[in-house]
Amino acid sequence: MNNLVVFPILLPVLSGMIMFLFRDNIRLQKWISIIGLSGALVTSLFLVNANMNDGIQVLQVGGWEAPFGISLVADMLASLLVSTSSIVSLACLIYAFHSTDKQRERHYTYPLIMLLVCGVNGSFLTGDLFNLFVFFEVMLIASYVLLSLGGSKTQLRESIKYVAINIISSMLFIVAIAYLYGVVGTLNMAHLSERVAEIGQDGMITTISLMFLLVFGLKAALFLYFWLPGSYSSPPAAVSAIFAALLTKVGIYTILRMFTLVFYHHTAVTHNLMIWLAGLTMLFGAFGAVSQWNVRKILAYNVIIAVGFIVVGIGLNNAAALTGTLFYLVHDMIAKALIFILGGAMISIAGTHKLREISGLISHHPLLGWLFFLSALALAGVPPFSGFVGKLMILQGGVEKEFYAIVSISLVTSLLVLYSVMKIFIHGFWGETILSEDEEKSTGKGILIPGSILAAFIIALGLGADWALIYIDQAVEVLMNPSLYIEAVYSKS
Amino acid sequence: METFMTIIAGILFTVGTYLALSKSLLRIILGTAIFAHATHLMLLTIAGLKQGAAPLLGEQSGTYTDPLPQALILTSIVISFALTAYFLVLGYRAYIELGTDDMDKLRGEEHE
Numbered sequence: 001m002n003n004l005v006v007f008p009i010l011l012p013v014l015s016g017m018i019m020f021l022f023r024d025n026i027r028l029q030k031w032i033s034i035i036g037l038s039g040a041l042v043t044s045l046f047l048v049n050a051n052m053n054d055g056i057q058v059l060q061v062g063g064w065e066a067p068f069g070i071s072l073v074a075d076m077l078a079s080l081l082v083s084t085s086s087i088v089s090l091a092c093l094i095y096a097f098h099s100t101d102k103q104r105e106r107h108y109t110y111p112l113i114m115l116l117v118c119g120v121n122g123s124f125l126t127g128d129l130f131n132l133f134v135f136f137e138v139m140l141i142a143s144y145v146l147l148s149l150g151g152s153k154t155q156l157r158e159s160i161k162y163v164a165i166n167i168i169s170s171m172l173f174i175v176a177i178a179y180l181y182g183v184v185g186t187l188n189m190a191h192l193s194e195r196v197a198e199i200g201q202d203g204m205i206t207t208i209s210l211m212f213l214l215v216f217g218l219k220a221a222l223f224l225y226f227w228l229p230g231s232y233s234s235p236p237a238a239v240s241a242i243f244a245a246l247l248t249k250v251g252i253y254t255i256l257r258m259f260t261l262v263f264y265h266h267t268a269v270t271h272n273l274m275i276w277l278a279g280l281t282m283l284f285g286a287f288g289a290v291s292q293w294n295v296r297k298i299l300a301y302n303v304i305i306a307v308g309f310i311v312v313g314i315g316l317n318n319a320a321a322l323t324g325t326l327f328y329l330v331h332d333m334i335a336k337a338l339i340f341i342l343g344g345a346m347i348s349i350a351g352t353h354k355l356r357e358i359s360g361l362i363s364h365h366p367l368l369g370w371l372f373f374l375s376a377l378a379l380a381g382v383p384p385f386s387g388f389v390g391k392l393m394i395l396q397g398g399v400e401k402e403f404y405a406i407v408s409i410s411l412v413t414s415l416l417v418l419y420s421v422m423k424i425f426i427h428g429f430w431g432e433t434i435l436s437e438d439e440e441k442s443t444g445k446g447i448l449i450p451g452s453i454l455a456a457f458i459i460a461l462g463l464g465a466d467w468a469l470i471y472i473d474q475a476v477e478v479l480m481n482p483s484l485y486i487e488a489v490y491s492k493s
Numbered sequence: 494m495e496t497f498m499t500i501i502a503g504i505l506f507t508v509g510t511y512l513a514l515s516k517s518l519l520r521i522i523l524g525t526a527i528f529a530h531a532t533h534l535m536l537l538t539i540a541g542l543k544q545g546a547a548p549l550l551g552e553q554s555g556t557y558t559d560p561l562p563q564a565l566i567l568t569s570i571v572i573s574f575a576l577t578a579y580f581l582v583l584g585y586r587a588y589i590e591l592g593t594d595d596m597d598k599l600r601g602e603e604h605e
Contacts, residue, residue, distance in 0.1 A: 130565055130568070133569075134568060134572075137572050141575070141576070141579070144579065144583075145579075148583060148586075151586060151590065153590055153591055156583070156586060156587040156590050156591060157587065157591060157599050159583060159587075160518065160583060160584065160587055160599065161599075163576075163579070163580055163583060164513070164521055164525065164580070167525045167528075167529075167573075167576055167580065168513065168525060168528065170572075170576075171525075171528050171529055171532045171573075174532045174533075174536060174565075174569055175532055175535060175536075177536075177565075178532075178535055178536040178539045178540075178562075179539065181539065181540060181561070181562070182539035182540060185540075187561075
């Protein structure tokens with residue numbers, strides 16, 4: 001029992017609720033949000049430390065024992081992801097302070113961001129399937145409002161599609177939960193894992209697992225990604241940076257959790273399907289990214305490619321690939337936030353998102369330009385930045401399992417990623433400077449703090465990979481041995 | 494009784510899917526609402542309908558009704574009502590701003 005586990009969920013939601021009371025006092029809202037998120041970050045770092053020293057941390061809410069009550073479980077994977085999401089949302093929040101207009105600030109942008117973070121952290125920490133659904137909804141409802149807030153034509157049009165798709169997929173999620181409950185009679189993830197192992201994963205349970213794959217695939221933009229480019233490119237830059245960094249990653253996390261803890265008996269069906277879906281996701285995402293001339297659309301398609309790449313690692317399901325997956329997951333959350341923030345700053349300076357009309361920004365904004373160059377290299381997995389290590393290990397896992405086709409698709413799409421982001425860099429930052437400093441639409445100063453924080457993490461993760469792998473190896477150990485997770489949930493201490 | 498409920502849920506799923514696939518925005522919203530009702534009926538049915546006493550310790554009954562699906566449905570109904578209300582407001586606002594509720598016209602322009 002450890003009450004620390006609930007704080008990364010509780011602090012954002014409490015501070016968000018307090019912030020709703022101070023509608024007109026934007027200054028106070030900013031301070032409360034910073035304090036709330038820093039608190040979540042500090043407690044999640046304590047959780048990582050506690051995992052290192054004493055193993056998995058579990059809280060049985062209200063003191064009800066495991067299969068009957070609700071458990072919050074912070075194993076190393078969840079703690080690492082919670083810390084990363086806190087860092088990323090803190091950076092995006094600081095960028096939002098500079099880039100959000102007065103109208104949006106008055107209409108509760110910051111409290112909604114806090115509720116979004118609460119939903120994300122809750123989904124990482126919960127050990128119960130139905131609670132997962134509830135935290136998903138908390139996160140999604142906050143994202144619906146953030147997406148449509150401001151009410152421009154594009155935003156409204158894209159939110160309708162986003163909301164419709166997510167309502168249908170949430171309902172399918174409940175259907176899948178209902179089927180699973182009908183077959184095995186429990187919803188606690190540890191108990192589920194035990195029951196499924198006892199009765200063996202027959203055709204019925206495999207079918208249910210495919211239904212979960214469909215639902216989580218919709219949320220994670222795995223193959224069913226058609227809603228993503230439009231909806232991620234319409235809200236303000238700070239908001240779409242948070243979306244890109246966190247929302248799809250929650251879907252990926254749940255796929256990772258369910259298919260290593262519960263449905264791991266029939267890898268020939270489920271995991272192979274996952275690998276091929278992920279391969280197609282990467283290919284189509286890469287085609288999309290290469291074909292676009294809209295800065296925000298190029299970046300949104302890059303989110304899809306990364307999802308495909310991470311899910312390949314989950315599908316390969318051996319130690320090397322899973323280590324790579326976790327490393328790449330943490331890297332991708334940070335790198336996506338950074339590049340979306342930089343892209344947003346670029347658009348706000350140039351006043352347009354059409355790449356053909358932007359040119360030569362680097363002469364007035366050298367820092368922005370070089371940060372963009374750095375994050376472009378990191379995104380494509382060029383050493384010494386953080387993307388390289390994860391990519392290498394996933395590919396190593398693919399070679400071990402002899403999936404050469406997928407390995408080559410991954411390598412080709414990495415090149416296309418590099419091409420698509422370098423296209424932004426070359427067209428946007430090089431060439432003739434067409435805007436003098438007076439003609440620019442904004443100064444682009446707000447990126448300095450969040451940009452350098454996130455860039456520092458990317459460099460540190462790349463150079464200090466050995467140090468980071470100590471933690472990630474421990475997380476992989478739990479994923480490879482579900483019994484560790486089950487024992488931790490049932491232990492009475 | 495379970496068979497009957499399952500058939501009702503199936504009909505509701507069909508109606509919901511049919512409506513959600515239509516062009517008009519209002520029909521899509523109503524379709525998602527009916528889809529949600531179908532889901533809830535199915536969740537209630539799948540664990541077995543009322544068979545014994547209320548699940549209280551003092552009842553001393555031989556069989557108890559499973560309380561979990563009811564708890565789950567309560568949460569899910571609240572969420573789906575909130576979502577339907579939000580979706581209706583969003584649809585209304587989009588109709589005012591964009592001047593149409595035809596999904597074909599909401600695709601977005603090719604080169605914007």
